[in-house]
Amino acid sequence: MGVLGRSGIFVACVALFMTLLPQNPHRDDLLTNISSGKSRVLDLSYAINDKLVPWPGDTRWFESQVNSTVEKNGYFSRSFWMLEHYGTHLDAPIHFPPGKITVDKIPAKQFFGPAVVLDVRADAARDADFLLSRGRVEDWEKRHGQVPKGAIVLLRTGWAARWPDAQRYRNQDGQGRMHFPGFSAEAVKVLIERKVSGLGCDTLSADYGASTDFAVHHLALGAGLYQLENLADLSEVPEVGAFLIVAPIKLEGGSGGAVRVFALVEQESGK
Ligand SMILES: [Zn+2]
Numbered sequence: 001m002g003v004l005g006r007s008g009i010f011v012a013c014v015a016l017f018m019t020l021l022p023q024n025p026h027r028d029d030l031l032t033n034i035s036s037g038k039s040r041v042l043d044l045s046y047a048i049n050d051k052l053v054p055w056p057g058d059t060r061w062f063e064s065q066v067n068s069t070v071e072k073n074g075y076f077s078r079s080f081w082m083l084e085h086y087g088t089h090l091d092a093p094i095h096f097p098p099g100k101i102t103v104d105k106i107p108a109k110q111f112f113g114p115a116v117v118l119d120v121r122a123d124a125a126r127d128a129d130f131l132l133s134r135g136r137v138e139d140w141e142k143r144h145g146q147v148p149k150g151a152i153v154l155l156r157t158g159w160a161a162r163w164p165d166a167q168r169y170r171n172q173d174g175q176g177r178m179h180f181p182g183f184s185a186e187a188v189k190v191l192i193e194r195k196v197s198g199l200g201c202d203t204l205s206a207d208y209g210a211s212t213d214f215a216v217h218h219l220a221l222g223a224g225l226y227q228l229e230n231l232a233d234l235s236e237v238p239e240v241g242a243f244l245i246v247a248p249i250k251l252e253g254g255s256g257g258a259v260r261v262f263a264l265v266e267q268e269s270g271k
Contacts, residue, residue: 030242030243030264030265030266031243031264033266034264037267038266038267039264039265039266039267040236040264040265040266040267041262041263041264042236042237042242042262042263042264042265043232043260043261043262044088044200044231044232044233044234044237044261044262044263045087045088045231045232045259045260045261046087046088046163046164046230046232048062048082048086048087048258049062050062050063050064051164052086052087052164052230053163053164053165053166053169053170053204053230054083054086054166055085055204056170056172056176056178058083058086060081060083061082061083061086062080062081062082062083062086062087063080063081063082064078064079064080064081065078065079065080066078067079082258084103084251084254084255084256084257085229085255085256086258087230087258088228088229088230088231088232088258088259088260088261089228089229089230089248089256089257089258089259090103090226090227090228090229090246090248090256090257090258090259091206091217091221091226091227091228091229091255091256092105092106092221092226092248092254092255092256092257093106093221093222093224093225093226094221094255095217095221095227095255095256096214096217096218096221096222097218097222098218098222099221099222099224101224102252102253102254102255103248103249103250103251103254103255103256103257104250104251104252104253104254106226106248109150110150110197110198110226110246111197111245111246111247111248112150112243112244112245112246113148113150113151113152113196113197113198113243113244114148114150114151114152114240114241114242114243114244115151115152115153115154115237115240115241115242115243115244115263116140116144116147116148116151116152116153116154116196116239116240117154117156117234117237117238117239117240117242118132118136118137118140118153118154118155118156118239119156119239120132120136120155120156120157120181121156121157121158123181124157124158124159124180124181125158127181128171128179128180128181128209129179129181129208129209129210130157130181130208131181131182131183131184131187131208132155132181132182132183132184132187133184133186133187134184134186134187134189134190136187137187137190137191138190140239143239143240144239144240146194147190147191147194147196148194149194149195149196150195150196150197151194151196151197152196152197152198152199152200152228152244152246153191153196153198153199153200154199154200154201154202154228154231154234154237155181155182155183155199155200155201155202155203155206156202156234156235156237157180157181157201157202157203158202158235159180159181159201159202159203160202160231160232160233160234160235161233163230163232169203169204170204170209171209177209177210178204178209178210179208179209179210180203180204180205180208180209181203181208181209182201182203182205182206182207182208182209182211182216183199183201183206183207183208183216183220184216185215185216185219188216188219188220189219191220191225192219192220192223192225196225197225197226198225198226198227198228198246199216199220199225199226199227199228200227200228200229200231200261201227201228201229201231202230202231202232202233202234203229203230204229204230205217205229206220206227206229226246226248226256228246228259228261231261236263236265237263237265238265241265241266242263242264242265243263243264244261244262244263244264245261245262245263245264246259246260246261247259247260247261247262248260
């Protein structure tokens with residue numbers, strides 16, 4: 001401390017401020033501005049029912065039953081059964097080796113972070129097998145600065161427009177192989193170097209549909225990141241400047257589970 005001196009501290013503070021500035025000048029206000037309406041809260045999760053798109057081959061995915069009714073019991077309650085990986089859900093690191101952490105053990109801190117949105121809608125419309133390259137992450141960084149540590153990186157493919165039409169969303173060919181876009185392993189390696197908290201996508205899987213080796217799952221989950229899959233429409237989340245709150249079910253020993261994901265965005269922020 002002594003060596004730095006007062007002017008040194010001032011310069012350091014200004015430098016710190018300048019590095020934060022291009023990212024989002026108002027991020028600190030996003031939470032406090034919710035009640036006034038200056039911040040909007042976007043819900044990026046689908047409501048859960050039995051009509052969502054399960055992974056091909058799953059034969060049961062969601063069932064619910066009424067256990068008590070107001071008429072009979074004086075109160076209303078239900079029970080339900082569902083897959084851990086169904087609807088908008090989180091993949092915990094243990095879902096794929098060498099990942100180890102179950103959904104209940106992911107540090108809570110990892111559930112709050114700035115959103116980095118990588119927009120590949122035009123590419124995905126041209127090529128359903130589109131893979132987000134390392135270069136596209138670097139392009140984002142040229143525009144907005146380095147992907148911040150603790151960021152939650154969302155791949156916006158536009159696939160949410162197909163939800164919940166299973167045929168169009170899975171987009172399977174004659175051999176049953178699915179075709180939808182995803183992260184490339186090379187891009188994920190850069191994001192791991194940046195120490196991001198998690199990945200997310202508006203498709204069925206962080207790996208592209210045609211993947212057979214699930215390279216992204218092994219890499220990202222192995223590095224302790226989580227994955228958010230089947231996120232709802234991301235069109236209102238800006239490329240930079242939104243803040244995400246990720247709230248998965250705290251299921252002991254779980255490989256993942258249903259998740260509620262909220263994006264806080266400035267009222268006037270662009271798309
Ligand atoms: Zn999953």
